[in-house]
Amino acid sequence: xxxxxRPWLEERLPLAGLIETLRHKTVPHHxxxxxxxxxxMTLFLFGIQVGTGALLLLYYRPxxxxxxxxxxxxxxxxxxxxxxxxxxxxxxxxxVVCAFAHLFSVLFLHAYRRPRELTWVSGVVLLLLxxxxxxxxYLLPWNDVxxxxxxxxxxxPATVPAxxxxxxxxLRGGDDVTGATLxxxxxxxxxxxxxxxxxxxxxxxxxxxxxxxxxxxxVEQRAAKDPAAIxxxxxxxxxxxxxxxxxxxxxxxxxxLATFYPxxxxxxxxxxxxxxxxxxPEWYFLWAFQALKYMPxxxxxxxxxxxAVALMGAGAVAALLLPLVAGRxxxxxxxxxxxxxxxVVFMAAMTWLALTGSAP
Amino acid sequence: MPRHPTVGSGASEIRPARRSVLNxxxxxxxxxxxxxxxxxxxxxxxxxxxxxxxxxxVSAGGAxxxxxxxxxxxxxxxxxxxxxxxxxGELRAFTAICTHLDCTVQYRSDLQRIWCACxxxxxxxxxxxxxxxxxxxxxxxxxxxxxxxxxxSRRS
Numbered sequence: 001x002x003x004x005x006r007p008w009l010e011e012r013l014p015l016a017g018l019i020e021t022l023r024h025k026t027v028p029h030h031x032x033x034x035x036x037x038x039x040x041m042t043l044f045l046f047g048i049q050v051g052t053g054a055l056l057l058l059y060y061r062p063x064x065x066x067x068x069x070x071x072x073x074x075x076x077x078x079x080x081x082x083x084x085x086x087x088x089x090x091x092x093x094x095x096v097v098c099a100f101a102h103l104f105s106v107l108f109l110h111a112y113r114r115p116r117e118l119t120w121v122s123g124v125v126l127l128l129l130x131x132x133x134x135x136x137x138y139l140l141p142w143n144d145v146x147x148x149x150x151x152x153x154x155x156x157p158a159t160v161p162a163x164x165x166x167x168x169x170x171l172r173g174g175d176d177v178t179g180a181t182l183x184x185x186x187x188x189x190x191x192x193x194x195x196x197x198x199x200x201x202x203x204x205x206x207x208x209x210x211x212x213x214x215x216x217x218x219v220e221q222r223a224a225k226d227p228a229a230i231x232x233x234x235x236x237x238x239x240x241x242x243x244x245x246x247x248x249x250x251x252x253x254x255x256x257l258a259t260f261y262p263x264x265x266x267x268x269x270x271x272x273x274x275x276x277x278x279x280x281p282e283w284y285f286l287w288a289f290q291a292l293k294y295m296p297x298x299x300x301x302x303x304x305x306x307x308a309v310a311l312m313g314a315g316a317v318a319a320l321l322l323p324l325v326a327g328r329x330x331x332x333x334x335x336x337x338x339x340x341x342x343x344v345v346f347m348a349a350m351t352w353l354a355l356t357g358s359a360p
Numbered sequence: 361m362p363r364h365p366t367v368g369s370g371a372s373e374i375r376p377a378r379r380s381v382l383n384x385x386x387x388x389x390x391x392x393x394x395x396x397x398x399x400x401x402x403x404x405x406x407x408x409x410x411x412x413x414x415x416x417x418v419s420a421g422g423a424x425x426x427x428x429x430x431x432x433x434x435x436x437x438x439x440x441x442x443x444x445x446x447x448x449g450e451l452r453a454f455t456a457i458c459t460h461l462d463c464t465v466q467y468r469s470d471l472q473r474i475w476c477a478c479x480x481x482x483x484x485x486x487x488x489x490x491x492x493x494x495x496x497x498x499x500x501x502x503x504x505x506x507x508x509x510x511x512x513s514r515r516s
Contacts, residue, residue, distance in 0.1 A: 055405075077410070
């Protein structure tokens with residue numbers, strides 16, 4: 001039976017070549033190898049988000065009148081509903097952590113260099129999509145903190161000249177944050193963004209497989225002198241088992257966080273109530289939120305808020321274009337490291353200032 | 361414990377035993393994780409029972425506005441009921457859910473029958489299935505009129 005099934009399947013589903021390739025694939029083993037695992041962990045968390053998101057969809061109702069109540073129902077009546085929701089919320093946060101760790105490790109190890117420019121660009125877009133997932137998912141419980149945070153967040157593009165009003169209306173589905181916004185962000189969150197992310201993840205993985213793991217410049221130089229100095233391990237099964245081990249750790253951490261610190265639901269949003277104290281976005285937007293607070297109303301005749309938005313936009317564009325302008329010479333790599341360090345320190349400091357509440 | 365056939369000597373003698381222990385650990389680990397994921401998902405997928413207050417009687421509108429040889433569908437708890445006035449002037453009420461495939465039935469004054477549009481099923485004015493595919497009669501409810509208000513209730 002098995003003897004005939006295999007050729008039958010191989011003729012219709014030609015995977016032998018792929019398995020053969022994977023069998024010969026190796027992963028370099030050196031002191032920075034640990035950073036190779038963050039991409040896989042981000043992918044694992046993306047899978048968890050797809051799974052738990054699909055489960056939540058079975059009971060969630062995307063309307064202003066029912067959203068909050070349907071989540072109340074999920075966490076109180078549906079067996080393990082509290083767990084599914086908590087894992088979805090916690091995994092979203094861990095995914096942002098892993099994606100940033102992955103991005104900065106690739107940046108500091110200069111893995112964006114030729115021929116991996118498109119891997120880097122697709123990765124940066126995936127990080128932006130991850131943040132968009134966070135932003136659109138934040139409103140879905142329709143509680144007061146997320147309602148006002150979304151009002152603030154969707155109002156920020158209003159400072160963009162000419163197109164500002166249109167962007168705000170586009171994000172809100174109208175002039176205000178209403179049930180229409182909820183339905184719209186829900187559509188982005190469960191249909192448009194997943195479709196885009198799935199395509200980009202496929203491209204990203206394909207590129208990673210085609211190009212293999214990048215060697216940091218220092219290791220590369222050693223390898224150029226003495227190829228035997230760089231050890232490598234087979235992808236199958238050695239690296240894959242290590243990947244699985246990392247995923248198990250993530251899963252264990254996720255289960256512990258979801259069980260011992262279940263995600264709160266808060267109180268239902270009331271559009272006609274004053275904004276409660278302590279309105280803040282998710283922690284990964286806090287640095288931008290804090291930077292906006294420090295911005296004076298006008299800088300050299302330019303609207304301060306617009307200047308901040310323009311600077312962040314320029315930062316995103318610079319991140320996208322990075323492999324096209326840097327990485328070839330040791331000097332340019334040195335600049336990348338300094339700019340990267342400055343970015344990390346700036347984001348960490350702003351986040352810390354926002355968390356400790358020492359805002360002006 | 362059975363000794364594994366060995367080819368070499370020394371360290372290689374214990375290899376098969378160690379390999380099988382490792383495989384067993386790996387399988388237990390994987391199986392445990394899989395079970396701890398699949399069990400909550402299976403429980404989650406089964407819709408929870410929502411205890412519903414059994415509605416015993418509901419108002420079905422004014423009696424004087426329901427002319428002879430006509431009927432109306434009214435909510436009875438979470439499900440529809442049909443209340444009708446026979447050509448002879450008598451009020452009757454039934455569940456409005458067709459016993460064939462769960463469609464909601466309606467009153468056909470031209471046929472003087474309760475009719476289901478989905479598969480052309482027909483019930484007479486006593487709720488008996490008389491034509492088409494319905495396998496069973498409609499459940500009948502009690503009808504009372506208080507101050508021109510029709511009240512239908514489940515038969516105890």
